[in-house]
Amino acid sequence: MDKIVLEASKRDVIGKKVKNIRREGKIPAVMYGHKFKDTPIVLDAHSTALAMKNVSESTILTIKLDGKEHSVLVRDRQIDFIKGNILHLDFxxxxxxxxxRTNVHIELVGESPAVEEFNALIVNGITEVEVEALPQDLPEGITVDISILDEIGKAIYVKDLPAIEKVEILTDPEELIAITSAVREEAVEEPEEVVEGEEGAAEPEVIEHGKQEEEIED
Structure with a gap:
């Protein structure tokens, strides 16, 4: 991936007043980190939104602030889910x-033979793993080929992930990533057919009101 550079400037506006910043086509954000003082910043909304489309938790970005470049990771993003706009970013x-340490997304690729041959379902487990590495060695994602799932009950665990150079996976090796499961077919009970006149069939009760009344009068 090409180097992603975002131009930023410091901001003094905080709290509810940041709404005015958004109306001006800008995004409020904050930068923090080891040996770095928490700094509120503001970014151009259009260019930042375009840059953020392909950015994951392990993507290294560069923020230019006061003429100096800083390597950063996106730690949090607040989204307006109705409009789809970015409301705030943490770097x-x-x-x-x-x-x-950060989380890396797991992407399942390929097709499981068990789905075609046995009408199986692919049940997903965890969708990301925690890793430790130098920032420049962090993978954008981890690809898992599910074509090895060729029978019911076969699974892929964290321990089955391929080794990544200079990256240590910290997630429990026994954590499930994907497994094939049989589709349960529920039996449908058909109602018993009652044949008219069949021996043993229940006959409707006949209530003879008139006769009973006569017997009572006697």
Whole structure:
């Protein structure tokens, strides 16, 4: 991925007044990190939204602030789910010489033969793993080929992930990523057919009101 650079400037506006910043086509954000003072900043909304489309938790970005470049990771993003706009961003300033921990997304690719042959279902487990590495060595994602799931009950665990150079996976090796499961077919009970006149069939009760009344009068 090409280097992503965002131009930023410091901001003094905080609290509810940041609404005015958004109306001006800008995004409020904050930068923080080891040996870096928490700094409220503001970014151009249009260029930032375009840049953020392909950014994951492990993507290293560069923020230019006061003429100096800072390597950062996106730690939080607040989205207006109705309009789809970015409301706020949190950036962690990182050192390229110090290891850090973050989550990396797992992407399932391929097709499971068990789905076609046995009408199986793919049941997903965890969708990301925690890793530790230098910022520049962090993978954008981890691809898992599910074509090895060729029978019912076969599974892929964290321990089955391929080794990644210079990256340590911290998630429990026994955590489930995907497993094939049989589709349960529920039996449908058909109502018993009652044949008219059949021996043993229940006959309707006949209530003879008139006769009973006569017997009572006697």
């Amino acid at each position: 962690q300033v990182v050192s390229l010489t110090e290891k850090l």
